[in-house]
Amino acid sequence: MSMRSKIAVIGEKESVLGFKAVGFDVHEVTDPREAEDIIDRLYTQNYGIIFITEQTLAPIASVLDKYKDRELPAIIPIPGRQGTMGLGMSNVKKSVERAVGADILFKD
Amino acid sequence: MAILQVNPTRMELSRLKTRLKTSTRGHKLLKDKRDDLMKKFLELVRRNKELREEVEKKIMGVYDGFAIASAVMSPEMLEEALMLPKEQVELEVGSANMMSVDVPVFKFTQSAGGEGDIYPYGLVSTSGELDDSVAALKEVLPALLELAQMEKSAQLLAEEIEKTRRRVNALEYVQIPSLQETIKSITMKLDENERGNLARLMKIKDMMVAQQRQAHGQ
Numbered sequence: 001m002s003m004r005s006k007i008a009v010i011g012e013k014e015s016v017l018g019f020k021a022v023g024f025d026v027h028e029v030t031d032p033r034e035a036e037d038i039i040d041r042l043y044t045q046n047y048g049i050i051f052i053t054e055q056t057l058a059p060i061a062s063v064l065d066k067y068k069d070r071e072l073p074a075i076i077p078i079p080g081r082q083g084t085m086g087l088g089m090s091n092v093k094k095s096v097e098r099a100v101g102a103d104i105l106f107k108d
Numbered sequence: 109m110a111i112l113q114v115n116p117t118r119m120e121l122s123r124l125k126t127r128l129k130t131s132t133r134g135h136k137l138l139k140d141k142r143d144d145l146m147k148k149f150l151e152l153v154r155r156n157k158e159l160r161e162e163v164e165k166k167i168m169g170v171y172d173g174f175a176i177a178s179a180v181m182s183p184e185m186l187e188e189a190l191m192l193p194k195e196q197v198e199l200e201v202g203s204a205n206m207m208s209v210d211v212p213v214f215k216f217t218q219s220a221g222g223e224g225d226i227y228p229y230g231l232v233s234t235s236g237e238l239d240d241s242v243a244a245l246k247e248v249l250p251a252l253l254e255l256a257q258m259e260k261s262a263q264l265l266a267e268e269i270e271k272t273r274r275r276v277n278a279l280e281y282v283q284i285p286s287l288q289e290t291i292k293s294i295t296m297k298l299d300e301n302e303r304g305n306l307a308r309l310m311k312i313k314d315m316m317v318a319q320q321r322q323a324h325g326q
Binding site for chain 1: 145146149150153156157160161163164167168170171174175178186187190196197198199200201203210211212214216241242245246249252253255256257259260262263264265266267269270273
């Protein structure tokens, strides 16, 4: 089974502007609350992947849990213009903790 | 461990024994599944970590490129240049089965609107730096999509592992011990009945013998 789908990018303007050039659907937001609504809306429009900058995601990180166990969409944090906040990595770490019960990959 | 509330009969005993056998087998199978899932998951998540580090670095590089581009161009021009993308990314979502977990498979095709370059703007009003950063971003794309697929798979596998582990534990620490104890208690009760019955028979026999002796003695 395969179907056509789309890719979206959500984030602050100065971070996501460039993604337009490669054909992603870019949603510029100024307020993270907006981003939450956009994600909910994109979910109903069967988007496959939603990239979101960590700066935008940080205040609304609970949306990750909301869509975590669904096959689609994949919500993937990417660093924003101001650099990485480690949110994306901690997300990977979280799934390790969930599966193994302890963090065995990232101890440092 | 709690003993199940059942009648201590032979019928019930054999029913419980079958259930115990099924549970033990299920437990073994689920344990194998959990171990295998874990192996797959750890492999996946290790690669995921590496890929994320790599992608994050690359994206930061792309941002730097855009920062330089926006420094030499006015923001309006930059926005205008990127407003109408020539490229279209089509994402095809398939589904793969990884240890009975359905994980998405992303395949993407880029369809350039026109022939030749990928740049959605004329070359007159834009800078070379912008060209470079758009090209760089395009190069990151495959890795970005692979990362998306990998992270989603890791999340879904993690969920399945958690579920499987709960089932294994429930069988190991609740279901199987309680079945074993119930079987033991029924067996003991049946044995007790058996002994009681035997004792009663012997007693009756003694009484009958005594009665007969009395009858002969008269």
